[in-house]
Amino acid sequence: MGSDDDRARLVEYLRAEGYVRSSAVASAMRTVPREEFVRPADRERATRDVPLEIGEGQVVTAPHLVADMTELLELAPGQRVLEVGTGSGYHAAVTAEIVGGDHVYSIELRADLAEWARENLARAGYDDVTVVVGDGAQGLPEHAPYDRIYVTAAGEDVPQPLLEQLDEDGRMVAPAGTGERQTLYLLEKRGGDVTRTPHGAVRFVPLVAEDSLETG
Numbered sequence: 001m002g003s004d005d006d007r008a009r010l011v012e013y014l015r016a017e018g019y020v021r022s023s024a025v026a027s028a029m030r031t032v033p034r035e036e037f038v039r040p041a042d043r044e045r046a047t048r049d050v051p052l053e054i055g056e057g058q059v060v061t062a063p064h065l066v067a068d069m070t071e072l073l074e075l076a077p078g079q080r081v082l083e084v085g086t087g088s089g090y091h092a093a094v095t096a097e098i099v100g101g102d103h104v105y106s107i108e109l110r111a112d113l114a115e116w117a118r119e120n121l122a123r124a125g126y127d128d129v130t131v132v133v134g135d136g137a138q139g140l141p142e143h144a145p146y147d148r149i150y151v152t153a154a155g156e157d158v159p160q161p162l163l164e165q166l167d168e169d170g171r172m173v174a175p176a177g178t179g180e181r182q183t184l185y186l187l188e189k190r191g192g193d194v195t196r197t198p199h200g201a202v203r204f205v206p207l208v209a210e211d212s213l214e215t216g
Contacts, residue, residue: 004030006047010063013049019067024075028097029067034060036124037090037117056110058205060088061152065202069173072186072199073148075099080143082165083107084136084174085152085207089117093126095150101128105143107136109208137207139165146170154182155207163187163194175204 007030014020020029035046038060042052051059069091075081075098083092086108096104101121106129108114114133121129132140136151137159145167151158151174158174166172172187184202188195 007031007034010047010049014064014067017064019064019071021071024098025067025070025094028070028094029063031097032090032093033124034063034090037088037093037120054088054113054116056113058087058110058113060090061204066091066094068199069150069184070094070098072173073150073171075148079103079147080145080167081105082140082143082146082149082162083152084139084149084162085205086114086117086131087152088113089120089124089126089129089131091150091152092117092129092131093121093124096121096126096129099148101126102130104129105132105140105146106130107132107134107140109134109136137161141165148172149174151175151207152204153207154178154202154204158185158187158196159207163189166194168192173199175202178206 011026011030020026035043038046038052049063051062079099081104083106086106092106111133114131118131139161144165149172154175157176166189170189175182175184182202184199185196
């Protein structure tokens, strides 16, 4: 149920498949207990490379995608990082393991998920991660600029406010597209200009704006 050995085997699989490429990401994913960020019924599957549902149409991202996004960001200790879409808190914990929890800011539209993520993060030892309830498409300007930003839900395009909150020489990883036609992009800001490089097809839940959140 998510032992150290199970996580080590998962990381070795991800390394063999080319998703884990650095010692920093390997160490973070071996350390963070994914079983603390899933529903009790799914704890036995926590160290499998699959997304897991957490309710309200949301999922814990599959480990290979967490690894790939983290590698693309080129995280380093002390960087200020914004996560859009907290979900259960697992991806934020992996990020915190590398940069330090007090440098991670995560925004979640659904208040109940945000509270659950805070509980999960605290239980796993990452209670210094800041989780805020709000519209992720608008970012978190009060803590900007960010050295790194990543988005765990897909809109038709990358929201402009996030590009504006990305610091000079910053990197952002975000999906864009609708339905099954989504692409993961690496965006880099240099001299005020942003370049974007595609990194393959992905499938994320939709990025929902605050004014369109459905109830029930």
